[in-house]
Amino acid sequence: MSTPFTELQMDALRELANIGSGTASTALASMLGRPVDISVPNAQALPFADAVDAIGPAEQIVTGVVLDVIGELDATVLLLLEESDAATLCGLLGVDPEDEMAASALGEIGNIVGASYINALGAMTGLELEPEPPVSATDMLAAIVATVLTGRAQGDDIALVLDSQLAVEGEDCSISFVLVPTRGGVEELLARLGLES
Amino acid sequence: MAEFMVRMGEHAVSSVAGDVLVSLGLGSCIGLVLLDRRAAVAGLAHVVLPALVGRDTSTPGKFADTAAEALLAAMERLGARRTRVEAVLVGGASMFGSASAGLEVGQRNDVAVRAELARLRIPVAAAETGGSEGRTVRVALESGRVTAKPAGGEEQELYAGWKARVQA
Numbered sequence: 463m464s465t466p467f468t469e470l471q472m473d474a475l476r477e478l479a480n481i482g483s484g485t486a487s488t489a490l491a492s493m494l495g496r497p498v499d500i501s502v503p504n505a506q507a508l509p510f511a512d513a514v515d516a517i518g519p520a521e522q523i524v525t526g527v528v529l530d531v532i533g534e535l536d537a538t539v540l541l542l543l544e545e546s547d548a549a550t551l552c553g554l555l556g557v558d559p560e561d562e563m564a565a566s567a568l569g570e571i572g573n574i575v576g577a578s579y580i581n582a583l584g585a586m587t588g589l590e591l592e593p594e595p596p597v598s599a600t601d602m603l604a605a606i607v608a609t610v611l612t613g614r615a616q617g618d619d620i621a622l623v624l625d626s627q628l629a630v631e632g633e634d635c636s637i638s639f640v641l642v643p644t645r646g647g648v649e650e651l652l653a654r655l656g657l658e659s
Numbered sequence: 660m661a662e663f664m665v666r667m668g669e670h671a672v673s674s675v676a677g678d679v680l681v682s683l684g685l686g687s688c689i690g691l692v693l694l695d696r697r698a699a700v701a702g703l704a705h706v707v708l709p710a711l712v713g714r715d716t717s718t719p720g721k722f723a724d725t726a727a728e729a730l731l732a733a734m735e736r737l738g739a740r741r742t743r744v745e746a747v748l749v750g751g752a753s754m755f756g757s758a759s760a761g762l763e764v765g766q767r768n769d770v771a772v773r774a775e776l777a778r779l780r781i782p783v784a785a786a787e788t789g790g791s792e793g794r795t796v797r798v799a800l801e802s803g804r805v806t807a808k809p810a811g812g813e814e815q816e817l818y819a820g821w822k823a824r825v826q827a
Contacts (some may be wrong), residue, residue, distance in 0.1 A: 510707070511666035520683035521795060523811055528755060597755040601810045604684025605793025608667055609754040612687050612707055612764050 466620060467648070467659070472505050474655050475648070478583060479503035479624035483639050485582035486575045487628050490637070493574060494554050496630055503626035503639075510611050513621040517640060518542070520604035527572025528610055530594040531580055535650055537643035539576045539593070540610050542603070543568065550635035565598065572596045575628070579639065587654035607640075614644050622648050665690075665703045670720030672702035672733040673800050680798040684810075685750035687765035689723070689772050689788065690796035692747040692805050693730045693781065695739035696821045701798050702730035706750075708764065709771035723771035727779055746781050747818045748772060749796040749807045751788040765789070785817040 467475070480503050487498040508516055518524070525548045527541040543551065548568055549559040557567045577593045584591035599606055611621050624641040643651060652658050662679045665671050667688060671680055680703040682690040689706040704719075704726035711722040719729035731741050751769035769788045776783060787794065787807040795808045803820025 511668060599754045602684035602793040605686030605754060608688055609686035
């Protein structure tokens with residue numbers, strides 16, 4: 463599979479994701495009062511169908527929190543939590559996972575963590591970025607990811623997926639982070655890093 | 660039994676009794692199923708967007724205005740007749756409720772697929788579209804049975820297929 467981006471460009475995008483998720487992990491750690499580890503991000507430029515497969519099993523039930531980025535970059539940040547991760551996070555926040563408060567608690571985590579990720583991207587690139595209020599859904603992974611990709615579709619089939627994981631130390635709990643910029647958005651990010659195609 | 664995954668933008672047809680055509684986790688996308696009972700031929704397209712964007716016609720299954728024609732042409736090669744073909748639709752959900760316009764593709768996909776079917780004079784035999792839940796669609800060539808399954812829910816029959824007709 464050929465990617466439209468060079469290895470150097472992909473490295474730079476991976477580094478952006480790394481710093482973004484590092485900032486997000488700090489936000490999550492202060493919310494939970496626990497250390498949070500981050501994984502080395504995975505950067506892949508893939509056709510839509512392959513992007514869905516790369517993110518996870520199609521029918522797995524996950525909670526997705528979606529933050530659209532507005533301003534000088536067209537992108538969407540998607541946070542994905544497996545059911546057990548969502549329950550653990552609720553527990554750490556002192557909310558019953560079965561309670562109706564649970565969805566809003568998770569939305570708030572998504573909001574704070576996602577917004578700090580977006581702010582870090584903005585600070586690194588000098589782009590004026592602002593997150594929209596989050597929306598969330600709990601459903602099959604493919605349905606959530608495909609709908610997010612589709613919302614950003616501009617006719618070309620390639621999605622850049624910057625995937626990293628936040629893991630709460632001492633708990634079996636992690637959040638996947640996916641940044642989905644549009645093709646124009648990727649060009650803008652690369653241009654700001656001095657790596658335009 | 661072989662399951663064939665029909666992923667975003669893809670389409671597939673079959674007349675092999677053991678085949679099952681599957682699209683997992685349709686959100687705003689539409690699983691467009693076309694069937695010819697008499698010929699026992701079926702096709703499934705995983706429609707992503709309401710209308711062709713640009714001029715790239717290499718993935719006709721991706722767009723509501725090109726998917727049905729692509730399926731029909733491939734089904735005719737397997738012995739189907741377009742005058743006998745019926746449609747079943749699954750998907751087109753609004754996954755994020757009243758989200759931003761960019762995420763409201765589901766409803767537009769549903770409208771566009773139905774408009775194209777009307778233009779081609781293909782009747783819609785059954786549909787499970789809209790709402791806010793993702794769904795998996797399965798088309799079993801052995802029986803012609805079409806089912807939809809919501810997240811964490813039970814598989815539900817939308818179309819009985821050709822076996823029902825034979826037994827009747």
